[in-house]
Every structure is written in structure tokens, then in C-alpha cells.
Amino acid sequence: MMKHPRFLKNQVKLExxxxxxxxxxxxxxxxxxxxxxxxxxxxxxxxxxxxGYAYLVLSVPFFLVFTDYLVYWIHRLLHHPMLYKHLHKPHHKWLIPTPFASHAFHPIDGYAQSVPYHLFIYLFPLQRWVYLGLFVAVNFWSIFIHDSDMITGNTFINIVNGPAHHTLHHLYFTCNYGQYFTWADRWGGSYKHPSAEFDPMNDIKLVDAAAAKHKSD
Incomplete structure (x- = not known):
């Protein structure tokens, strides 16, 4: 992806x-x-x-759904023009993000999107080792979805907000605000389905083809 025309010079270092x-x-x-x-x-x-062990198990999907929904609305609010230019715009500097962009935020932006993960345990019981595991997993997930991978057609693409969805968010800004799932975007009218036509690799292929044609001429 570093060959993409919208990939910034020294972007990884900047991230x-x-x-x-x-x-x-x-x-x-x-x-x-x-x-x-x-x-x-x-x-x-x-x-x-x-x-009870039933609650122990069910607390995991409960945590994911609760935080996903709150992050959706916080993230969407950060795209409001009054907030975006001051807080969230630095993160969207990376149109073709790498995993290093996952935590490349304005401090208040990054904090705001982390609030649901802390708020949950003040509202609902959660076993502390489960919480620690989820907290680590959340950070790994954030890294994972910032790899600009547009692989489509997987079984869970309609349910899970993966790298392809988040790549579209960085490219088009006003879609796919969710963190783990697509349901909040679908309900909120902001869902954009990943398809091969949106793949950033298409732009790279065009650039390579143009360069090859220029070289042959």
C-alpha cells in the first residue's frame, strides 16, 4: 500500500x-x-x-455490543464539522493507514473513543481478568483494522466491521464508524459495504500501468 498515490511521504514515521x-x-x-x-x-x-458462569461468558459479548454502540456514536460525533477539524482530522490524515495509525490520534480524540471501555465496568460487573483480556484484545483489534486490507467475500463481512470496512472509512470519511460490528452503521444509515471496486490496490495498479506505459513510450 505504500505505493498508493495517497500514501504520504514518510507516513509510517509520521504515524x-x-x-x-x-x-x-x-x-x-x-x-x-x-x-x-x-x-x-x-x-x-x-x-x-x-x-455465575453463564454471566461470566455472556459478559464478553455484552461488553463488545455495549462498547461498539457507544464508540459508534462517539466516533460519528467526532465527525461533526465543529469537532472534526479540531480533534479527529489528525487521524484522517492517513487516508491509506497502516497499523501504526491505529493509535495516531489527537489525545482527546483517542481518549473520547476509549471512554466506553472504562464506563462499562462502572455500570456492569466484569471479572477483572476478563476485562484485562478484553482491553488487550481491543487494542489488537484497532491495530488489525488499520492495515488497509480490502480482502472481501469472507463469511462474516456482513456482520463484522473488519479491515475492509475501516479502510473505506478512512477513504470516504462518512461511513463505517463501528468498531467491531456493522449493525450500528446499518441502523444509523452509515454502512458502506466493501467490494472489490473500492480496493485501493486498483489505484496502485493504475499508477503502475501508467508508469509502464510511459516507460515503454
């Missing part, structure tokens, strides 16, 4: 610099949530059997 500069601010903003957890104000619990 890394943006992410590293955002981490201190995001950490400070997030600190009160973690402090509350450490001091016992959240509903994290230790004993897996405390609320």
Missing part, C-alpha cells in the same frame, strides 16, 4: 510520531478511570463464580 505524542495526554486523561478501579469504585470482581 509513529503522532501516536507517541498522543500517549502521554491519553494516559493522563485515562488515569482517573484506572485510579477508581484500583480503589474499588468500579464493578470489577475476582471470583469467576460470583455472578
Amino acid at each position: 509513529i510520531q503522532c501516536a507517541l505524542s498522543a500517549f502521554p495526554g491519553m494516559t493522563l486523561l485515562t488515569l482517573p478511570w484506572f485510579l477508581g478501579e484500583v480503589r474499588g469504585y468500579s464493578q470489577l470482581y475476582d471470583d469467576p463464580a460470583k455472578y
Whole structure:
């Protein structure tokens, strides 16, 4: 994807610099949530059997659906013109993102989209090791969906908001705001289905073909 005409010069370096500069601010903003957890104000619990094993298992999809829906609306709100140019625009500098763009945010933008993950455990019980696992998984998922991969036709493409969906979000801005699933976008009228015609590789092929033609001439 680095050959794409909209891939910025030194983009990977710029993404890394943006992410590293955002981490201190995001950490400070997030600190009160973690402090509350450490001091016992959240509903994290230790004993897996405390609320029953059925709840333990069901708390995982509940967490994913709850956070996905809130992230959808926070993300969509960040695209409002009054907020976008000040907060979210730095993240959309990367039209053809790499995994390093996953955390390349304005600090307030990154923090705002993390709030649902912290809010959940203040509203609902969650086993602390499950929470830790989900928190790590969320970050890996964010990295995964920023690889500009437009592989389509997989079994879950209509349900799961994967790399192809998020690639379209970076290219077209006003679609596919969801984090894990497509249902919120479908309900909100912002769903754009990935198809081969939108693949950024098409642009690369055109550039390569034009270069080859110019060379042959």
C-alpha cells in the first residue's frame, strides 16, 4: 500500500510520531478511570463464580455490543464539522493507514473513543481478568483494522466491521464508524459495504500501468 498515490511521504514515521505524542495526554486523561478501579469504585470482581458462569461468558459479548454502540456514536460525533477539524482530522490524515495509525490520534480524540471501555465496568460487573483480556484484545483489534486490507467475500463481512470496512472509512470519511460490528452503521444509515471496486490496490495498479506505459513510450 505504500505505493498508493495517497500514501504520504514518510507516513509510517509520521504515524509513529503522532501516536507517541498522543500517549502521554491519553494516559493522563485515562488515569482517573484506572485510579477508581484500583480503589474499588468500579464493578470489577475476582471470583469467576460470583455472578455465575453463564454471566461470566455472556459478559464478553455484552461488553463488545455495549462498547461498539457507544464508540459508534462517539466516533460519528467526532465527525461533526465543529469537532472534526479540531480533534479527529489528525487521524484522517492517513487516508491509506497502516497499523501504526491505529493509535495516531489527537489525545482527546483517542481518549473520547476509549471512554466506553472504562464506563462499562462502572455500570456492569466484569471479572477483572476478563476485562484485562478484553482491553488487550481491543487494542489488537484497532491495530488489525488499520492495515488497509480490502480482502472481501469472507463469511462474516456482513456482520463484522473488519479491515475492509475501516479502510473505506478512512477513504470516504462518512461511513463505517463501528468498531467491531456493522449493525450500528446499518441502523444509523452509515454502512458502506466493501467490494472489490473500492480496493485501493486498483489505484496502485493504475499508477503502475501508467508508469509502464510511459516507460515503454
